[in-house]
Amino acid sequence: MSRQSPSVRAIVPWPFRIAAWVILFGFTVFTICPLVWVLYTSFKSQSEIMRSLIAPPLVWTLDNYRNAWELGEFSGLFFNSFLYSTVTTVIVILLSVSAGFAFAKIPSRKTRLWYSFFLVGLLITISSSIVPIFVAETWLGLDNTRLGILIPYVAFNISFAVYLAVAYIRGIHDEIIEAAKLDGANYLGIYRQIILPMARPIITTIAIFTFHACWIEYVLVYMISSDSSIRTVQVGVSLLNGRLAFNYGFLFAAIVIATLPLFILFVFFRRHLQAGFSMGSMKG
Amino acid sequence: MLLTGPALFVYALVIVLPVLYSLVLSFTEWSGVGWPRFVGFENYSRMLSDPVFWHSLRNNALIVLVSLIGQIPLGFFLAYILYRRLVRLPAFFEAVIFFPTLLSPVVVGLLFAVVFAPVGLIADLIGKIQGLPLFELLIFNSKSMAIVPYLIVILWMYTGIYMIIFLANLQKIQSETIEAAVLDGASEWGILIKIVMPGQIPVFLTTSIYAIAGSLKGFELLWVMTEGGPSYYSSVLGLYMIESTFSYYKYGFGSAVAIMLILLSVVVIVVLTQVAERLARET
Amino acid sequence: MASLKLRNVAKSYGTVQVMSGINLSIGDGKLVVFVGPSGCGKSTLLRMIAGLEEITSGTISIGGEVVNDVIPSQRGVAMVFQSYALYPHMTVYNNMAFALRQAGSAQDEIDRRVRAAAESLQIKDLLNRHPRQLSGGQRQRVAIGRAIVREPEVFLFDEPLSNLDAALRAQTRVEIAELHARLNTTMIYVTHDQVEALTLADNIVVLNNGRVEQVGTPMELYHCPANKFVAGFIGSPQMNFFSDEAELNRLASVLRIELEETSTLGVRPEHLFLCDAGKSFVSGALRIVEQFGEYDLAYLTSKGGVDFIAKVPPESIRGERGQILGFTAVSEHVHVFNEVGLRAR
Numbered sequence A: 001m002s003r004q005s006p007s008v009r010a011i012v013p014w015p016f017r018i019a020a021w022v023i024l025f026g027f028t029v030f031t032i033c034p035l036v037w038v039l040y041t042s043f044k045s046q047s048e049i050m051r052s053l054i055a056p057p058l059v060w061t062l063d064n065y066r067n068a069w070e071l072g073e074f075s076g077l078f079f080n081s082f083l084y085s086t087v088t089t090v091i092v093i094l095l096s097v098s099a100g101f102a103f104a105k106i107p108s109r110k111t112r113l114w115y116s117f118f119l120v121g122l123l124i125t126i127s128s129s130i131v132p133i134f135v136a137e138t139w140l141g142l143d144n145t146r147l148g149i150l151i152p153y154v155a156f157n158i159s160f161a162v163y164l165a166v167a168y169i170r171g172i173h174d175e176i177i178e179a180a181k182l183d184g185a186n187y188l189g190i191y192r193q194i195i196l197p198m199a200r201p202i203i204t205t206i207a208i209f210t211f212h213a214c215w216i217e218y219v220l221v222y223m224i225s226s227d228s229s230i231r232t233v234q235v236g237v238s239l240l241n242g243r244l245a246f247n248y249g250f251l252f253a254a255i256v257i258a259t260l261p262l263f264i265l266f267v268f269f270r271r272h273l274q275a276g277f278s279m280g281s282m283k284g
Numbered sequence B: 001m002l003l004t005g006p007a008l009f010v011y012a013l014v015i016v017l018p019v020l021y022s023l024v025l026s027f028t029e030w031s032g033v034g035w036p037r038f039v040g041f042e043n044y045s046r047m048l049s050d051p052v053f054w055h056s057l058r059n060n061a062l063i064v065l066v067s068l069i070g071q072i073p074l075g076f077f078l079a080y081i082l083y084r085r086l087v088r089l090p091a092f093f094e095a096v097i098f099f100p101t102l103l104s105p106v107v108v109g110l111l112f113a114v115v116f117a118p119v120g121l122i123a124d125l126i127g128k129i130q131g132l133p134l135f136e137l138l139i140f141n142s143k144s145m146a147i148v149p150y151l152i153v154i155l156w157m158y159t160g161i162y163m164i165i166f167l168a169n170l171q172k173i174q175s176e177t178i179e180a181a182v183l184d185g186a187s188e189w190g191i192l193i194k195i196v197m198p199g200q201i202p203v204f205l206t207t208s209i210y211a212i213a214g215s216l217k218g219f220e221l222l223w224v225m226t227e228g229g230p231s232y233y234s235s236v237l238g239l240y241m242i243e244s245t246f247s248y249y250k251y252g253f254g255s256a257v258a259i260m261l262i263l264l265s266v267v268v269i270v271v272l273t274q275v276a277e278r279l280a281r282e283t
Numbered sequence C: 001m002a003s004l005k006l007r008n009v010a011k012s013y014g015t016v017q018v019m020s021g022i023n024l025s026i027g028d029g030k031l032v033v034f035v036g037p038s039g040c041g042k043s044t045l046l047r048m049i050a051g052l053e054e055i056t057s058g059t060i061s062i063g064g065e066v067v068n069d070v071i072p073s074q075r076g077v078a079m080v081f082q083s084y085a086l087y088p089h090m091t092v093y094n095n096m097a098f099a100l101r102q103a104g105s106a107q108d109e110i111d112r113r114v115r116a117a118a119e120s121l122q123i124k125d126l127l128n129r130h131p132r133q134l135s136g137g138q139r140q141r142v143a144i145g146r147a148i149v150r151e152p153e154v155f156l157f158d159e160p161l162s163n164l165d166a167a168l169r170a171q172t173r174v175e176i177a178e179l180h181a182r183l184n185t186t187m188i189y190v191t192h193d194q195v196e197a198l199t200l201a202d203n204i205v206v207l208n209n210g211r212v213e214q215v216g217t218p219m220e221l222y223h224c225p226a227n228k229f230v231a232g233f234i235g236s237p238q239m240n241f242f243s244d245e246a247e248l249n250r251l252a253s254v255l256r257i258e259l260e261e262t263s264t265l266g267v268r269p270e271h272l273f274l275c276d277a278g279k280s281f282v283s284g285a286l287r288i289v290e291q292f293g294e295y296d297l298a299y300l301t302s303k304g305g306v307d308f309i310a311k312v313p314p315e316s317i318r319g320e321r322g323q324i325l326g327f328t329a330v331s332e333h334v335h336v337f338n339e340v341g342l343r344a345r
């Protein structure tokens, strides 16, 4: 993604300059404060927290983290979260890039119809259709199973992934595909040897975006998993809250633990996430 | 068909079938066991005469309002400041403001539940400032104000999305356009109002649609933060749907709310997209 | 190597007919150029031969065999695209080897052919680079190399030079001519640049509006254009046309030929030469002179209001703007077209 901002300076009237500074700095401070507060409180002992919620810790301790990890049974939760997110991501990529190729480059009246059918899925999320999903899953006996989590994860992420893939693959020059046809590649060959390697940037975006969406998903797992062994980090953290009212240090340590993978995504793949989010709004 | 088939199959199985299924259920009364009993439009008429439904809808409307007059203009202005590099280290500010959008709704809900708790962070702060160590924050006791903390949270969390969207669109502007305006003597204010803003009108429209759709779809954060409470004061339509279905096992009624919700989002978005397209064509 | 025959080929997109009644016969080893204005169907015709575009009716045969239902890669054709269409994620070597790998050739055979082609095009040192690391001219060669490696029966070029700058274009044009001389393979070359057409072609096919206007050697087209369209299209600057009635009568008497009222006369700028205004068969007021060093172009407007151009020896006109100059031409250089634009003489 090319990023350019014209660097020419214009005259900046002083009210404008002040407004710009106040708003940007003000909003940045507003953004950072709760995050910093969570972070240092998670290193604070319960007795210090009782004395003052806002004061930074006098003694920094890792006890909260130790307790949270063990009491929260985070190793199992992490395993599940990683399992669902990774499996979903792999399947979504396989399905969406091949469908994206067909929609973008094998035009016919039928594919166009199917594509718009797909786009309707952009308007619906897991949370907004949780009731039908729940009812259907209990009816099919899929509740309380890993499959019952994975199938909706794939289905609800596929629309956007297909949308991203189509938008990207449309940008691949038709002549390249024709050259491959002349060179003797069939559709499967073109897909594997031309489209897949060329679509690598969008595949990364789809992967990161899907992984992130699965990682933060809450409602579905919460609703269908009465069995704690299939729960995810999000559900685990939310249930900690009820068990340990007012032990904020402990809760915040759990929050930090649950957020760490997202922070890693943020550090390494911020551009891909931003690209996904900004395209997400344009799908309309 | 070989290429699109698998994706289509999963999609139809998981999205289309359940929606149809709950459309059927919405005309029945069913508690999860035995056979559903057909009741016609009774669920729908009961929903429309329920004050909780209307209060939830009102809260949804307030959320949209915060997006329209808060997040979107703010996101645009922040994006403009960064786009024009009016400060040092624009990449730093961009990253910081974007970060909260990535957080999980559960985590943010838990965090802000503590911030706005009766003896939470805000209460602590106000108590310290006013010298009242036992100060309690009682904003949730007011039926009309209970949604306000959530409005602050979404402003905190999602303004970054709008900033990112505007930034991506601003960066599509030919830099020669800005350079020409500078040579013509336009001030930064002039560039913003006369050169940049008009071109962003379609983006304002699409982000507005995005905000409306988002307000109808998401409720996890609120669920974790307030559970719609106290009572139903901070409820939204999504929570109303969950509560109606799962608190009393009224699947028929819950399905009616779900269908209403899906219908509302699809209709609102389709209509607004049409309007936006017409407007965009005229301008 | 193979000859190529098109019989009554037509193409429609939905209800819109873009090509009709195309009959062509291209001899073995010939270099044939398709020319015509933008949108006339050159690319469409080429792509139909390649099999990238289905034909609506008619037959195409390559080497005596009808190939209507043969898939593109089996037709024995290789194509050089206008955008080059190199695979961006593959090295030059893999780009050139791709087709052979698809066909399942042996590894040492692939290597030998790729290296031979790279050698002949002087891109040996580029084999390990990716397309984005190449200049426009180098990409062009790789695209040609990719076609050569396949040792096709027919080469197809779709405006291969249009993305190059003027100097490189001239150089590559010569190289393509040499390539043809060396390989002696049938080639079809699409361009809208008539200099390329005139210099490269054994035969030129002039297309207009989805129809063949004329087929012939460059000199046939230049000296005996079959109709007004071809006459105007081939040659630069364009042929001058005169159809004003008063003018025609005068011209007819000077040239001593029979003319209908509806006829049009055509004379190329290079066939007009200066003479006394009294003896001239066409005269006009000078508007401007462009100097090219080797010759000058004079832009004039006749009494009847027709703009025309004359190509004259350098600095032979020293006149003022508005000065009246007379021109004449030998009669075999004057083309006469009838009312529907067909050659009448």
Ligand SMILES: Nc1ncnc2c1ncn2[C@@H]1O[C@H](COP(=O)(O)OP(=O)(O)OP(=O)(O)O)[C@@H](O)[C@H]1O
Binding pocket: C013, C018, C036, C037, C038, C039, C040, C041, C042, C043, C044, C045, C192
């Ligand atoms: N997919 C299509 N659907 C409908 N019409 C088409 C399609 N492709 C081409 N055409 C039409 O067919 C005609 C011939 O197009 P073609 O690309 O062959 O022109 P061309 O001679 O190669 O022009 P250029 O010199 O600009 O490349 C044009 O009028 C074009 O509009």
Ligand SMILES: [Mg+2]
Binding pocket: C042, C043, C044
């Ligand atoms: Mg063309």
